Amino acid sequence: MTSPKPASRPGTKGRSAPQRTTPAPARPSKAASARARLAAEQARQARRRRRLIMAIVPIAVVLVAVGALVVVKLTGVGSRAPVATGPAESGVISQVTGVPAGVLDQVGTGTIRTPPAPISAPALTADGKPRVLYVGAEYCPYCAAERWAMVVALSRFGTFSGLGQTASSADDVFPSTPTLSFHGSSYTSSTVSFTGVETEDGKGAPLDTLSAADQQTFSTYASPPYVPASSKGAIPFVNIGGRYLISGASYDAQVLQGKTHAQVAAALSDPSSDIAKAVDGSANVITAAICATTKNAPTAVCTSAGVQAGAKALS
Known part of the structure; x- marks a missing residue:
């Protein structure tokens, strides 16, 4: 019975060395994907809120100013300057x-x-x-x-x-x-x-x-x-x-x-x-x-x- 030939070591002449391959990136788990989608949606909602606030604040300021003028007009508080008599x-x-x-x-x-x-x-x-x-x-x-x-x-x-x-x-x-x-x-x-x-x-x-x-x-x-x-x-x-x-x-x-x-x-x-x-x-x-x-x-x-x-x- 013949003995098996020893396997050649890397770099041994007469045989090509086995090729090394880069492992493929691991796919994210379903839980990680869900968290990413949730974070993206929260970011979009935050942007919408900021835009809404930027649109509403100037209008609110105007309404408050108009309301104050109406109150002054109706109540007379501070609406009449002193008159010389x-x-x-x-x-x-x-x-x-x-x-x-x-x-x-x-x-x-x-x-x-x-x-x-x-x-x-x-x-x-x-x-x-x-x-x-x-x-x-x-x-x-x-x-x-x-x-x-x-x-x-x-x-x-x-x-x-x-x-x-x-x-x-x-x-x-x-x-x-x-x-x-x-x-x-x-x-x-x-x-x-x-x-x-x-x-x-x-x-x-x-x-x-x-x-x-x-x-x-x-x-x-x-x-x-x-x-x-x-x-x-x-x-x-x-x-x-x-x-x-x-x-x-x-x-x-x-x-x-x-x-x-x-x-x-x-x-x-x-x-x-x-x-x-x-x-x-x-x-x-x-x-x-x-x-x-x-x-x-x-x-x-x-x-x-x-x-x-x-x-x-x-x-």
């Missing part, structure tokens, strides 16, 4: 309370937009005289406009003292409209009584308080059916003897924009000025409404051409 200048008072009758006659109804509306209500009186009740606020731009016409009209029946001088809110429509104020003033007349109530000052802080009776009058006649539902509680509110009602400004307050108190007062005696056409024209119609409660007294005032023109504007 003090006694009215003597020159201003002299011109407003002394508009020449000839100028008022020449203006007629001027550019009045909303004359006093007739109402069916109990007579409003005080001390046996017809009474005019005004409710407004110093910050209110429409009140600011209406006061000029009311002072011109009421000065034909009596005398004011202690009128103030101020301006409407600087951050409302028709900002900083120059005006007078009835706060702290008094009025004397042999034919008509007047009560002027400014419920808030130029910053929206409480000022004058309505009596219980006047609050009832305001609540009743500043509501439907006497005014549209959209105007409920609106100021300025003026009840003229229980016969006529003013809700809002009688003319366009824009005409007073950019003017000083002195400029407004001086313009009242120029019948060609836009301010005289607006203020004096409204004053003539308000005067006519008051004359309807005083039985046309005083005669010289109530029968004047300007007031007669104003009477025709009353419906």
Whole structure:
């Protein structure tokens, strides 16, 4: 029996050395593949969240800012800048309370937009005289406009003292409209009584308080059916003897924009000025409404051409 030949060792001549091969990479297990897919999906979700946040944050910032502005507007917190208020200048008072009758006659109804509306209500009186009740606020731009016409009209029946001088809110429509104020003033007349109530000052802080009776009058006649539902509680509110009602400004307050108190007062005696056409024209119609409660007294005032023109504007 022959012995087997010994196997040749690597490198031995006469036989080729066996070839070495690189082992194939191991395939990942199913568990590892699942973890990889989960990690990739989590990364994609994270990217989507980042993109969504980047899109939402600017919108949220805008919405918060808008919401804050709405709250400020509705509550009045911080929405009104301080307004300089003090006694009215003597020159201003002299011109407003002394508009020449000839100028008022020449203006007629001027550019009045909303004359006093007739109402069916109990007579409003005080001390046996017809009474005019005004409710407004110093910050209110429409009140600011209406006061000029009311002072011109009421000065034909009596005398004011202690009128103030101020301006409407600087951050409302028709900002900083120059005006007078009835706060702290008094009025004397042999034919008509007047009560002027400014419920808030130029910053929206409480000022004058309505009596219980006047609050009832305001609540009743500043509501439907006497005014549209959209105007409920609106100021300025003026009840003229229980016969006529003013809700809002009688003319366009824009005409007073950019003017000083002195400029407004001086313009009242120029019948060609836009301010005289607006203020004096409204004053003539308000005067006519008051004359309807005083039985046309005083005669010289109530029968004047300007007031007669104003009477025709009353419906």
